[in-house]
Structure formats: structure tokens, C-alpha cells
Amino acid sequence: MSFLPPVRRDRIIPNLPQCYIKEAALQCKDTFHSKVKRACQDQRTGTVGFKISKIIVVGDLAVGKTCLINRFCKDTFDKNYKATIGVDFEMERFEVLGVPFSLQLWDTAGQERFKCIASTYYRGAQAIIIVFDVNDIASLDHTKQWLLDALKENDPNNVLLFLVGTKKDLSSAAQYMRVEQDAIKMAKEMKAEYWVVSSLTGENVNEFFFRVASLTFETCVLSELEKSESRRIGDVVRINSNSHNLYETKKNKANCCK
């Protein structure tokens, strides 16, 4: 019996959401991996449906991390700045290709004095979202250091990276175009997927989190399939080694009877 309420209708993901810009994307496929689609159809996704994936959100103070999470999770926007002290988190439940999938979004403090508390929560992330303000070029420069700090606690080969520019509503088209070139360059260097959003207007906020949920889900299913594949190979090796032992035993027995 499940005690969880059904997943909200607006959290159902039937198809792979597209990247923001192909030049700086984690992948440019139109659909989910065929192995993933098949596994979901055949209900062979193992423990994915019960797991909660941890996503950490890092970046300079006041770049808009809390507003971004609140716009997605609560559909609210607060124009007054209230610094995050340490960390905070929100849970979001999705249904991807018919499989329940949960994200735990960790909102961390950007203020230097809270950084050491926040960094103790970096470990075990499936994805890292590095945030900067498109109107503050220094915050883009600092993203490299935020990434380095977050990667100290995580395996760089097993984590998805997203670079997100916020407060697009405060930027003129010409100003934004100049920043975008630098941001795309930074995303490519980091091997991160680039997005730009506005938490005030809501522009791209849902699209971005749907993409995070989908790519994290795909990675989880593929790793689950890989694990069950290697378990099967392990079983074959065990059976073979046992039958070898049986043969040995028979041979010994045969010798005994001589």
C-alpha cells in the first residue's frame, strides 16, 4: 500500500525535454535512450522508482538560488532578499515514462560565513546546479570555484552538471547577448549544460527542472540496468565455477572408487 499522494499532473514527463542551447548541452537527443524506454515499458527499472536523487544548488550570494527553487516548487517569488543560512531543501516528485521519480533539491548558502556548513551537505549528489546572475559577470567567474568545491565531495564522473544564469528579466537583449557568449564558453569548459532563467517571470524555470529530472532519471535507469547486467554475468561465472567444482568432486570420487 502506498501512502504517497499521486504525482501532480504537471510533474508528468512523457518525453525527453529538449536542451536550451545545443552548443552547451549534456546531450542533444530527441528522445530518451531506447534501453531506458524499453526498461520503463517492461517495468524493469529496479529501485529507481523508490530512490530519491539529490540535487545541489550552489553559487554566489544573492544570485537567486532560493528564488529559482521557490518558483519551481511553490510557484512563488519574493523580491526581498533573505539569505539562506546553511542549507534548506525541497522535495519534488515526478513521473518519468510512467515511473515515479523523486528529486531532493538542496538550496545552499552563498554567503561566505555559511559556506562551511553548506559544504557538508554536498556529498552524494546526482546533479550539481551552479548558479550565476547574468547581470553580474563576477558571479559567472566564481562558478568555477563553486564547481571545484562541490566536486571535492562528489565523483566527477558520476554527476551531471548544469550552469544556470538567473534574473534574465533585468537584462536587455544586447547586454544578455554579451554575457551569453562567456557563459556558454564556461559551460563547455565545465562540461555542463547551460540554461538561462527568470524566477520573476518564470521564463524557462519549469523547462529547466524538467530537463534536470529527465537526465537524472535516464542516468539512474542506465546505471540500474548496468548493475543488473553485471549481476547476471556474476551469476553465470558462479554457476560455471560451481559446475567446475562438481566436476572436480566427481573426478575425485571416481579416483576414490578405483
Ligand SMILES: Nc1nc2c(ncn2[C@@H]2O[C@H](COP(=O)(O)OP(=O)(O)OP(=O)(O)O)[C@@H](O)[C@H]2O)c(=O)[nH]1
Ligand atoms: N528581478 C529578479 N530578481 C531576482 C530573480 N531571482 C532572484 N531575484 C532577487 O535576488 C535577490 C536574491 O535572491 P535569492 O534567491 O535569495 O538569492 P540566493 O542565491 O538564494 O542567496 P543566498 O541564500 O544568500 O545564497 C532577491 O532579492 C530576489 O528577489 C529574478 O529572476 N529576477
Ligand SMILES: [Mg+2]
Ligand atoms: Mg538562498
